[in-house]
Amino acid sequence: MTSISGSPMYNFTLxxxxxxxxxxxxxxxxxxxxxxxxxxxxxxxxxCYSVPSGRFDLAxxxxxxxxxxxEEIEADKIINIVHSExxxxxxxxxxxxxxxxxxxxxxxxxxxSEHNIPEDNISIIYNGIDFNRFSKKKKKANDEDYIKVVIPxxxxxxxxxxxxxxxxxxxxxxxxxxxxxxxxxxFYKNEFVSVNPAVFNIEEKIKDADLVAxxxxxxxxxxxxxxxxxxxxxxxxRPEDFSYFFPVWEDFEKEHDIKNVVDKLLSL
Amino acid sequence: MEKKPRIIEGICEYCGIEAIKCRHFSIVQQEKQxxxxxxxxxxxxxxTEKLADLIIPHHTNHSxxxxxxxxxxxxxxxxxxxSGQSFGKxxxxxxxxxxxxxxxxxxxxxxxxxxxxxxxxxxLDDYDFVGSTQLAGIENPLKYWGIGLFKSSDGNIFHSxxxxxxxxxxxxxxxxxxxxxxxxxxxxxxxxxxxxNEDVDFGLKMLAIGAKMKMLDLEVKHKESQxxxxxxxxxxxxxxxxxxxSQATLREIYNSYYENFxxxxxxxxxxxxxxx
Numbered sequence: 001m002t003s004i005s006g007s008p009m010y011n012f013t014l015x016x017x018x019x020x021x022x023x024x025x026x027x028x029x030x031x032x033x034x035x036x037x038x039x040x041x042x043x044x045x046x047x048c049y050s051v052p053s054g055r056f057d058l059a060x061x062x063x064x065x066x067x068x069x070x071e072e073i074e075a076d077k078i079i080n081i082v083h084s085e086x087x088x089x090x091x092x093x094x095x096x097x098x099x100x101x102x103x104x105x106x107x108x109x110x111x112x113s114e115h116n117i118p119e120d121n122i123s124i125i126y127n128g129i130d131f132n133r134f135s136k137k138k139k140k141a142n143d144e145d146y147i148k149v150v151i152p153x154x155x156x157x158x159x160x161x162x163x164x165x166x167x168x169x170x171x172x173x174x175x176x177x178x179x180x181x182x183x184x185x186x187f188y189k190n191e192f193v194s195v196n197p198a199v200f201n202i203e204e205k206i207k208d209a210d211l212v213a214x215x216x217x218x219x220x221x222x223x224x225x226x227x228x229x230x231x232x233x234x235x236x237x238r239p240e241d242f243s244y245f246f247p248v249w250e251d252f253e254k255e256h257d258i259k260n261v262v263d264k265l266l267s268l
Numbered sequence: 269m270e271k272k273p274r275i276i277e278g279i280c281e282y283c284g285i286e287a288i289k290c291r292h293f294s295i296v297q298q299e300k301q302x303x304x305x306x307x308x309x310x311x312x313x314x315x316t317e318k319l320a321d322l323i324i325p326h327h328t329n330h331s332x333x334x335x336x337x338x339x340x341x342x343x344x345x346x347x348x349x350x351s352g353q354s355f356g357k358x359x360x361x362x363x364x365x366x367x368x369x370x371x372x373x374x375x376x377x378x379x380x381x382x383x384x385x386x387x388x389x390x391x392l393d394d395y396d397f398v399g400s401t402q403l404a405g406i407e408n409p410l411k412y413w414g415i416g417l418f419k420s421s422d423g424n425i426f427h428s429x430x431x432x433x434x435x436x437x438x439x440x441x442x443x444x445x446x447x448x449x450x451x452x453x454x455x456x457x458x459x460x461x462x463x464x465n466e467d468v469d470f471g472l473k474m475l476a477i478g479a480k481m482k483m484l485d486l487e488v489k490h491k492e493s494q495x496x497x498x499x500x501x502x503x504x505x506x507x508x509x510x511x512x513x514s515q516a517t518l519r520e521i522y523n524s525y526y527e528n529f530x531x532x533x534x535x536x537x538x539x540x541x542x543x544x
Binding site for chain 1: 382384393486
C-alpha cells in the first residue's frame with residue numbers, strides 16, 4: 001500500500017468489499033501515509049505492519065515480495081493472486097499455496113507455460129472495480145475545444161515509449177494529462193502535456209476525459225469502462241500496437257463488479 | 269493478415285450489398301491482435317460495445333471513402349455506407365438500420381480521427397445535435413463553423429456557412445452527430461431536397477423543436493463537396509428551402525438568435541457561393 005497503483009488498489013477494493021459484507025479483514029502491507037491507509041483506518045479495517053497473528057479462514061496474497069508471509073501466516077486456505085506476466089510479479093511457488101488467481105487469461109497461460117503450475121490450480125478472476133465509486137453517473141462531457149487524454153500511470157522506463165506515443169502527439173487540440181508517481185524518467189513534453197502526481201481520487205480526473213490510455217489491461221481501463229469512458233490498451237514496447245477497450249457492458253459487469261469478484265474468490 | 273474492409277464501386281466486396289451495413293467490419297475487430305504475436309487465448313473483452321453508428325453517404329470518389337474507412341476503428345463503430353441516391357436519401361436510408369442510440373453522419377471526403385469521433389459521441393451524452401468546425405479545401409484551407417442566418421441589403425434573411433463561431437446557429441451537414449431518438453422524431457432529412465439545403469432545413473427543424481446543440485471546434489479536414497449533382501439543383505433547392513421557411517419565420521429566428529449581439533451578421537454572399 002505504498003503507492004496508488006494497480007496491485008494496492010486491487011487489495012484495497014477487495015478489503016473494502018469483504019469488510020462491507022461483515023467479514024473481519026486485516027490488511028498486511030508496507031503502508032505509507034496515504035489515502036489507502038487513511039481510508040482503511042477510517043473504516044476500522046485492521047492495518048498491519050507485521051504478519052498478523054491468529055488464524056484466518058482465508059489469506060489472499062499478492063506479489064512475490066510476500067513469499068515469506070506464506071510460510072508465516074496461519075490460514076485455512078492461501079490464495080496467491082498474480083497481477084501480470086512480468087518477473088517482478090511472479091507467482092509465489094510454495095506447497096502452502098492452495099490456489100492461484102490470474103487476473104486475466106494471458107497470465108494463466110503464462111503461469112502454466114513458464115511456471116509449470118497445473119491448469120486446474122489456476123482460476124481467472126478479473127480485477128474488481130467498485131461500481132459505486134467508478135460510476136457512469138459521474139461521467140461528464142469535456143466542453144473544452146480539445147480532445148482530453150488522461151493517462152494514469154507510473155512514469156517509469158517500462159512506460160516511456162507508451163507515454164511518448166501520446167506526448168509527441170500533444171497539441172492545442174489534443175492535450176495529454178498524466179497522473180502518476182514520477183521515478184525521474186525523462187520523456188518528451190510540450191506545453192500541452194500536463195504532468196501531475198498520482199492521485200487517489202482518479203475518478204475526478206478521468207470523468208471528463210475523451211480518452212483514457214493505459215498499457216496491457218490495467219485498472220485504468222476498467223475504471224474508465226465502469227464510468228462509460230473509452231480507453232486504449234497499448235503494447236508497452238510497441239505503443240502503436242493498441243486496441244480500444246470498451247467491452248459490452250453486461251460482460252464487463254459480470255467479470256469486474258467487485259461484488260462478483262468477491263463471490264468468485266470466496267467460492268474457490 | 270488483418271482483413272481490411274473495402275468498398276468497391278459502392279458495394280461491399282464481401283456481402284455485395286449496395287446500401288451497406290457491412291457486418292464484416294465487426295469480424296475484423298474480433299480478430300484483432302491486441303498485443304501482437306500469435307495469441308491463442310481470447311479474452312472476453314475482444315467484443316466491443318459500439319459507441320455509435322457512422323453513416324456515410326457515398327458518392328463518386330472511392331479513394332476518399334477508402335481513406336476515410338482506413339481511419340476509423342471498426343471495433344468502436346458500426347459503419348453504414350449508403351450510395352446511389354441523393355445525400356438526404358442516402359442518410360435517411362442509413363439511419364434506418366442504425367443499431368445504437370447515437371448516429372454520426374459524415375461526408376466521405378473528410379479526414380477524422382477516432383478520438384475526434386469519440387469526442388462527438390461523448391458530447392451526445394449532454395447534447396441532442398453536435399457539429400464540428402471544418403478546415404475546407406486542400407490548398408489554403410478555410411476554417412468554417414456551421415450555418416448561420418444573415419440579412420441582405422434588401423432586408424431578406426438568408427442562410428450561409430459561417431467563418432465565425434458567433435454567427436453559427438447550427439451545424440452544417442458535412443459532419444454531425446445526433447441522438448437517434450431525436451433524428452427519428454424529426455423524420456430525418458426532407459427528401460425533396462436534391463443534394464443541397466437538407467442540412468439547413470434540418471438545422472432549422474432542430475431549432476424549432478428546441479434541440480440542445482453543440483458546436484465542437486475539432487477542425488476536421490474536409491476536401492470539398494463532391495456529392496453528385498451537388499450544384500446542379502441549387503436554384504431548385506433554394507426555392508424549396510424558402511418555401512418551407514418563410515421570411516417571417518426566418519426573421520423571427522434571426523432576431524431571437526442574434527438579439528444579444530451588438531453587431532448583427534452582415535451580408536456574406538461570397539461564402540454563400542463557396543464549395544462547402
